Amino acid sequence: xxxxxxxxxxxxxxxxxxxxxxxxxxxxxxxxxxxxxxxxxxxxxxxxxxxxxxxxxxxxxxxxxxxxxxxxxxxxxxxxxxxxxxxxxxxxxxxxxxxxxxxxxxxxxxxxxxxxxxxxxxxxxxxxxxxxxxxxxxxxxxxxxxxxxxxxxxxxxxxxxxxxxxxxxxxxxxxxxxxxxxxxxxxxxxxxxxxxxxxxxxxxxxxxxxxxxxxxxxxxxxxxxxxxxxxxxxxxxxxxxxxxxxxxxxxxxxxxxxxxxxxxxxxxxxxxxxxxxxxxxxxxxxxxxxxxxxxxxxxxxxxxxxxxxxxxxxxxxxxxxxxxxxxxxxxxxxxxxxxxxxx
Amino acid sequence: xxxxxxxxxxxxxxxxxxxxxxxxxxxxxxxxxxxxxxxxxxxxxxxxxxxxxxxxxxxxxxxxxxxxxxxxxxxxxxxxxxxxxxxxxxxxxxxxxxxxxxxxxxxxxxxxxxxxxxxxxxxxxxxxxxxxxxxxxxxxxxxxxxxxxxxxxxxxxxxxxxxxxxxxxxxxxxxxxxxxxxxxxxxxxxxxxxxxxxxxxxxxxxxxxxxxxxxxxxxxxxxxxxxxxxxxxxxxxxxxxxxxxxxxxxxxxxxxxxxxxxxxxxxxxxxxxxxxxxxxxxxxxxxxxxxxxxxxxxxxxxxxxxxxxxxxxxxxxxxxxxxxxxxxxxxxxxxxxxxxxxxxxxxxxxxxxxxx
Numbered sequence: 208x209x210x211x212x213x214x215x216x217x218x219x220x221x222x223x224x225x226x227x228x229x230x231x232x233x234x235x236x237x238x239x240x241x242x243x244x245x246x247x248x249x250x251x252x253x254x255x256x257x258x259x260x261x262x263x264x265x266x267x268x269x270x271x272x273x274x275x276x277x278x279x280x281x282x283x284x285x286x287x288x289x290x291x292x293x294x295x296x297x298x299x300x301x302x303x304x305x306x307x308x309x310x311x312x313x314x315x316x317x318x319x320x321x322x323x324x325x326x327x328x329x330x331x332x333x334x335x336x337x338x339x340x341x342x343x344x345x346x347x348x349x350x351x352x353x354x355x356x357x358x359x360x361x362x363x364x365x366x367x368x369x370x371x372x373x374x375x376x377x378x379x380x381x382x383x384x385x386x387x388x389x390x391x392x393x394x395x396x397x398x399x400x401x402x403x404x405x406x407x408x409x410x411x412x413x414x415x416x417x418x419x420x421x422x423x424x425x426x427x428x429x430x431x432x433x434x435x436x437x438x439x440x441x442x443x444x445x446x447x448x449x450x451x452x453x454x455x456x457x458x459x460x461x462x463x464x465x466x467x468x469x470x471x472x473x474x475x476x477x478x479x480x481x482x483x484x485x486x487x488x489x490x491x492x493x494x495x496x497x498x499x500x501x502x503x504x505x506x507x508x509x510x511x512x513x514x515x516x517x518x519x520x521x522x523x524x525x526x527x528x529x530x531x532x533x534x535x536x537x538x539x540x541x542x543x544x545x546x547x548x549x550x
Numbered sequence: 551x552x553x554x555x556x557x558x559x560x561x562x563x564x565x566x567x568x569x570x571x572x573x574x575x576x577x578x579x580x581x582x583x584x585x586x587x588x589x590x591x592x593x594x595x596x597x598x599x600x601x602x603x604x605x606x607x608x609x610x611x612x613x614x615x616x617x618x619x620x621x622x623x624x625x626x627x628x629x630x631x632x633x634x635x636x637x638x639x640x641x642x643x644x645x646x647x648x649x650x651x652x653x654x655x656x657x658x659x660x661x662x663x664x665x666x667x668x669x670x671x672x673x674x675x676x677x678x679x680x681x682x683x684x685x686x687x688x689x690x691x692x693x694x695x696x697x698x699x700x701x702x703x704x705x706x707x708x709x710x711x712x713x714x715x716x717x718x719x720x721x722x723x724x725x726x727x728x729x730x731x732x733x734x735x736x737x738x739x740x741x742x743x744x745x746x747x748x749x750x751x752x753x754x755x756x757x758x759x760x761x762x763x764x765x766x767x768x769x770x771x772x773x774x775x776x777x778x779x780x781x782x783x784x785x786x787x788x789x790x791x792x793x794x795x796x797x798x799x800x801x802x803x804x805x806x807x808x809x810x811x812x813x814x815x816x817x818x819x820x821x822x823x824x825x826x827x828x829x830x831x832x833x834x835x836x837x838x839x840x841x842x843x844x845x846x847x848x849x850x851x852x853x854x855x856x857x858x859x860x861x862x863x864x865x866x867x868x869x870x871x872x873x874x875x876x877x878x879x880x881x882x883x884x885x886x887x888x889x890x891x892x893x894x895x896x897x898x899x900x901x902x903x904x905x906x
Contacts (some may be wrong), residue, residue: 237586237589237590266586267582267586267736268579268582268583268586270732270735270736271578271579271582271729271732271733271736272579274728274729274731274732275579275726275728275729275732276641277728278726278727278728278729279642279726302586305641305642306641307640307641324637324640327633327637328637331630331633331634331637334620334627334630335618335619335620335630336590336591336618336620337590380728383728383731383732384727384728384731387731387785388731388735389731389732389735436735436736438582438736439585439586439589440589441585441588441589441688441693442582442585442586442589442736443737444693444694445581445582445585445693445699445700446578446582446733446736446737447737448693448697448698448699448700449578449581449699449723449733449737450737450791452698452699452722452723453578453723453725453730453733454791454792454795454796455723455792456723456724456725456730457730457734457788457789457791457792458789458792458793458796460727460730462727463848463852465727474855481862514865514866514869515866517862517866518859518862518863518866521855521858521859521862521863522859522863524855524858524859525855525856525858525859528851528852528855528856529852529855529856530782530785531852532848532849532852532853533782533785533786533789534785534789535845535848535849537789537793539841539845541793541796542836543841543845
C-alpha cells in the first residue's frame with residue numbers, strides 16, 4: 208500500500224470515527240486567551256476579598272516536575288516557579304520549572320537569588336510560544352509536611368503584595384513515597400490584621416516536634432486552597448498505554464527500602480513526643496488533687512488531645528509500614544520459594 | 551529546515567538488518583512533556599520539535615526531560631538552545647543533551663529526508679556524534695487503537711551511501727520512585743485532593759460546646775479511616791492489575807512452549823532458538839533462595855510498628871479511664887482524689903474495682 212493510499216485510508220478512518228487526539232472541549236484549558244487574561248488582571252477581584260481564590264488546578268506535568276524536583280533535593284529544601292493563568296476563582300498551574308536555589312527555609316525571599324535565572328527562563332518560554340505568566344512558587348518540605356513556616360509566610364506575603372496573583376505550593380517528597388500518594392498543598396496568606404471568617408480547623412497532620420511551634424504560630428495567617436489536577440486527552444491516552452510497560456515497576460517497587468531513613472526519623476520524633484506527653488500527663492494529674500470538678504473538667508481537654516495526637520501519629524506510621532509490607536508480601540508469594548513449590 | 555509540505559520518504563532500516571546494544575530508559579515525564587507540547591501547539595505550528603535531556607552511562611541512555619526548539623526563518627534558534635542547555639545544567643548538573651524529538655503531522659510517521667539537516671546540525675551539541683531521535687506519532691490510529699505507546703526511538707546508522715539511516719531501538723520505561731507515584735496519581739480519573747483546612751461554619755449549627763467537639767473528632771476519625779481504606783484498596787488494585795499483566799505475559803510464553811513441544815521432531819528447528827534461549831535464561835534467573843531472614847526482619851519491623859500503634863491506643867484509653875475515675879473520686883472527697891501518677895495507676899485501678 209503506497210503512501211497516498213495510506214493517507215486516504217487514514218483520513219477516512221478519522222472521519223468515520225470522528226476521532227480526535229485533541230478534544231476541543233476537554234483541552235480548552237490549554238488555550239491561552241490573552242484578552243481574557245488581561246481583563247481579569249485589570250479587574251483584580253482578589254484585592255477586595257482575601258479569600259477570593261478557592262481552588263488550585265495543577266496540570267499533570269507541573270505536578271510531576273515539582274514532585275521529581277522535590278525528591279531530587281533529598282533532605283534539602285528546593286524551590287521553583289510555576290506558570291499559568293487565572294480562571295474565575297481558581298489559579299491554574301500549567302507548568303513548573305526548578306530554580307537553582309537550595310535550602311530555602313533559611314531566608315525570606317530566596318527567589319531573589321535566582322531572579323536573573325527566572326527572567327531568562329521566562330524569556331525562553333515566551334520565545335517558544337508559551338505565553339503564560341508566573342502565577343506562583345513551589346518548594347519542598349522533605350519529611351515534615353505541607354504547611355507554611357514563618358519564613359514561608361513572610362515570603363508569600365511579600366509575593367502577594369507585589370506580584371499578586373500568586374500561589375504558594377508545598378510538596379513533601381518523603382511522605383509522598385512512604386504514603387504512596389502525592390503530598391501537596393496550595394496556600395495563600397492573609398493580609399496583616401485580617402480575621403478569617405469562622406474558625407478554621409485544620410485536618411490533622413503529623414508534624415515533627417522541632418517544627419511544631421513554627422507551624423502553630425503561623426497557622427492562622429494563611430489558608431489552604433482546594434487542589435485538583437487535570438491532564439489533556441492525549442496525556443490520558445498515553446498514560447493508559449504507559450500502563451502496559453509500567454506494571455513492571457509497580458510490582459518491583461520497594462517503598463520500605465527507599466524510605467528507611469525517613470521511617471526511622473518518624474519513629475525518633477514519635478518517641479520524643481511521647482516523652483514530652485508523659486511528663487505533661489504526670490504534671491496535670493498531680494495538679495488535679497484537691498481541684499474542683501469543674502476545673503478538672505477543663506484541664507482534661509489539653510491532656511487528652513495530646514495523647515490523641517500521639518495515637519494518630521503512631522497509627523499513621525503503622526499504616527505506612529503495613530502499606531510497604533503489602534507489596535513485599537505480594538512479591539514474596541509470586542516470586543519466592545519456587546523450588547519448594549514446584550517440588 | 552524546510553517545513554514538511556508533502557509526505558517524505560521514510561529512512562528507516564528494518565530492525566532485522568541491524569542489532570544495537572544501546573539500551574534506553576524513557577521517563578514518563580518526558581512522554582507527558584511532549585504530549586503537553588503537542589496539545590498546546592498543534593493548531594498553531596507546523597513543526598513540533600525539541601530537545602531531550604538525560605544521562606548516558608556507557609551504552610545505557612536515560613531520557614528524563616524535554617524542552618522545545620524555536621524555529622526562526624527555518625533555522626533553529628541557536629541562542630535559545632544554548633540558553634536552555636545552560637539552564638538545565640544549572641539545576642540538574644549530571645544531565646546532558648542526549649537527543650531530540652519530532653512530532654510529524656502527516657504520513658509517514660517516521661524519520662524522513664527533511665530531518666537530516668537538523669539531525670546533523672544537532673550533532674555538534676552531542677559531542678559531534680549523531681543524537682537519538684524520538685518520534686511521537688500523534689495520529690488517531692496510533693494513539694487510540696493500539697496496545698503500545700506511539701513512540702519510537704531511532705539510532706543513526708551511516709550506510710555506504712554516506713547518508714544517515716535510522717534504526718529503531720527498543721526502549722523501556724524507567725521512573726524514579728516519586729515519579730512513579732505521581733504518574734499513578736495523575737492517571738486516576740478523578741484525582742481531587744480536598745482542602746486540608748475545612749470550613750466548619752456548617753457544623754457549628756449542629757451543636758454547641760462538647761457535643762460539637764466530639765462530632766468534629768468523630769468526623770475527622772471517620773474521614774481518616776475511610777481515606778486509609780481507599781488508599782489500601784487502590785494500592786491493592788494496582789498490585790492486582792500488575793500481577794494480572796504478569797500472568798497474561800507468562801501465559802503467552804507458556805502457550806508458545808506448548809506449541810513448540812507439540813511439534814513433531816523434524817519441525818522443531820522452526821522454533822525460534824533465540825526466544826527459547828531467552829526463556830531458559832529467565833527461568834534460570836528465578837530465585838530459589840528463601841530470603842527468609844531478611845523478609846522476616848522486615849515483617850517484624852512492620853508488625854512491631856502496628857503493635858506500637860495499638861499499645862499507644864490502649865494507653866490513651868487507660869489514661870482517659872483514670873481521669874474519669876479521678877473525677878468521681880474528687881466528687882466523693884479530696885482525700886480520695888490524691889493520685890500519684892501513671893506508674894501505679896493500673897494498680898490503683900484494680901484495687902478500686904476490686905473494692906467495689
